[in-house]
Amino acid sequence: MIALFVGVSSYLSAGILSLIFSRYRFWFSLVGWVGGLIGTSLGISSYLGSGPLVGKLGRWGILGIEIIIDQTTLLFAGLVVVLNLFTLIYLRGTKKGVFYCLYNFLLATTFSIAFSHDLFNLYVTIEFMSLVSILLIGYERKAYQIYAGAKYLIMSSLAMSLYLIGLGLVYRVGGSLGIGELARTLDGGAGSCISLGICLMLTGLAVKGGVFLFSMWLPDAHSYSDTVVSALLSGMAIKSGLIGIIRVSGLVDLGQLLLILGALTGIAGAIFALMSNRPKKILAHSTISQVGYILLGIGTGTSAGILAASLHLFFHGLFKALLFLSVGSAEVGRDNIDRARDLSLPWTSKVGLFIGSVSIMAIPPFNKYFSKTLLVEQVNQEWVWFAMLAIGLGTALYTLRLDWALIVEARTDRTGKSDLSIVAVALAVGLSSFLAWVILGSAEMAQLLNFHHLIAYIAIPLVGGLALLGMRKRLSGLSAPYFPFSLENSLVSLFTGFLVIELVLFAL
Numbered sequence: 001m002i003a004l005f006v007g008v009s010s011y012l013s014a015g016i017l018s019l020i021f022s023r024y025r026f027w028f029s030l031v032g033w034v035g036g037l038i039g040t041s042l043g044i045s046s047y048l049g050s051g052p053l054v055g056k057l058g059r060w061g062i063l064g065i066e067i068i069i070d071q072t073t074l075l076f077a078g079l080v081v082v083l084n085l086f087t088l089i090y091l092r093g094t095k096k097g098v099f100y101c102l103y104n105f106l107l108a109t110t111f112s113i114a115f116s117h118d119l120f121n122l123y124v125t126i127e128f129m130s131l132v133s134i135l136l137i138g139y140e141r142k143a144y145q146i147y148a149g150a151k152y153l154i155m156s157s158l159a160m161s162l163y164l165i166g167l168g169l170v171y172r173v174g175g176s177l178g179i180g181e182l183a184r185t186l187d188g189g190a191g192s193c194i195s196l197g198i199c200l201m202l203t204g205l206a207v208k209g210g211v212f213l214f215s216m217w218l219p220d221a222h223s224y225s226d227t228v229v230s231a232l233l234s235g236m237a238i239k240s241g242l243i244g245i246i247r248v249s250g251l252v253d254l255g256q257l258l259l260i261l262g263a264l265t266g267i268a269g270a271i272f273a274l275m276s277n278r279p280k281k282i283l284a285h286s287t288i289s290q291v292g293y294i295l296l297g298i299g300t301g302t303s304a305g306i307l308a309a310s311l312h313l314f315f316h317g318l319f320k321a322l323l324f325l326s327v328g329s330a331e332v333g334r335d336n337i338d339r340a341r342d343l344s345l346p347w348t349s350k351v352g353l354f355i356g357s358v359s360i361m362a363i364p365p366f367n368k369y370f371s372k373t374l375l376v377e378q379v380n381q382e383w384v385w386f387a388m389l390a391i392g393l394g395t396a397l398y399t400l401r402l403d404w405a406l407i408v409e410a411r412t413d414r415t416g417k418s419d420l421s422i423v424a425v426a427l428a429v430g431l432s433s434f435l436a437w438v439i440l441g442s443a444e445m446a447q448l449l450n451f452h453h454l455i456a457y458i459a460i461p462l463v464g465g466l467a468l469l470g471m472r473k474r475l476s477g478l479s480a481p482y483f484p485f486s487l488e489n490s491l492v493s494l495f496t497g498f499l500v501i502e503l504v505l506f507a508l
């Protein structure tokens with residue numbers, strides 16, 4: 001697969017050259033981006049010409065590394081390339097060569113994950129991505145960053161150890177590591193050995209993917225990191241675990257389990273985001289909440305549901321990166337929004353916050369409206385609709401609270417330096433809705449833009465705004481409890497989550 005080779009080799013070369021010839025780190029990274037763009041373009045060309053493609057790297061027969069080009073692959077690879085461009089513009093050569101080396105290595109591994117359709121290859125690429133992520137989290141060598149990175153390291157190592165054990169159990173029965181080959185071998189059947197193996201693998205991927213109970217490392221890692229690292233972790237890196245869940249869900253029926261996890265993740269993340277009072281912490285918890293939608297899409301078990309999950313994965317990566325870059329550019333990420341009148345933000349950050357906010361609240365015609373509405377069309381269980389309504393209302397509450405503080409109450413700094421790269425990202429987020437038009441087609445788009453959906457998605461933020469007026473005094477001075485996210489409790493949550501998965505999967 002030339003598309004995979006071009007993209008990964010370009011990013012790896014850019015990282016090595018940025019380290020050796022630090023003076024030209026920006027230009028080498030730009031060349032890496034061009035390689036990623038070419039690789040993605042080649043993948044799109046192959047998909048348009050032949051439809052979904054599954055192939056193998058290496059002439060080892062059943063042991064060859066299985067790779068795939070489908071809509072999920074192209075959306076995730078496209079997300080990597082787009083975030084690469086905008087974070088590169090935002091950085092403008094301000095970091096040292098070591099940072100650019102790690103930065104490009106992170107892009108290389110996530111680009112590779114997009115094409116992976118092999119259980120062991122997923123393990124290797126996700127582990128390498130995690131190692132690079134840990135180094136980026138602690139790059140500035142501040143005590144709280146090192147602690148956040150160490151917590152991620154411990155959780156990640158344990159999670160992928162469980163994944164590797166589960167992989168061994170599945171391989172013992174299926175006799176293959178390629179997901180396509182395994183799906184044909186298992187043919188939807190799941191004995192006790194396969195069920196236990198899938199539970200272990202799903203636990204490892206859930207830790208990486210921001211699923212509630214499993215990802216208690218996430219708020220610290222995302223909120224304490226450098227601005228660009230936060231944007232990449234939330235917008236791109238955690239999607240690796242979700243890509244893995246999408247791939248593994250093709251082996252056995254995980255529908256009901258993923259619907260339960262999606263509802264729990266979406267609602268719990270929104271509650272913690274609403275209780276938080278630091279912008280980056282709010283956005284970190286918000287990432288967990290938005291993962292809920294992706295799990296719900298995978299849980300529908302339909303091709304349109306998977307497409308909705310993949311679209312949301314792409315759109316969330318864009319608007320969440322925009323929100324992180326907006327608060328990071330204004331240097332208010334760790335300030336208290338209850339004292340917003342003492343803060344000052346450049347107009348570019350306020351523009352970025354506004355566009356990111358209307359996107360995350362799914363206000364039409366911004367991007368999340370289409371992925372969320374496509375998901376609603378695929379749901380056929382009433383309790384899931386109520387769960388989505390609760391997640392949407394929670395999203396409106398914490399987003400409006402953040403906007404009221406940083407856009408309305410905070411002063412607009414007219415003398416400070418404005419970052420026009422934020423406006424460029426905001427423009428890309430605003431225009432990204434056209435991607436849904438291209439993928440879904442005019443007929444499907446017309447169905448999604450019906451009167452009932454439009455009224456519902458406009459009403460939810462209005463209801464959230466009215467509710468916020470009555471809750472503002474109670475929320476003032478409130479902060480999310482830290483004890484669930486301490487290292488020891490994170491480990492307890494991980495094993496509790498594994499038991500939940502095991503019980504639900506065997507019960508179903």
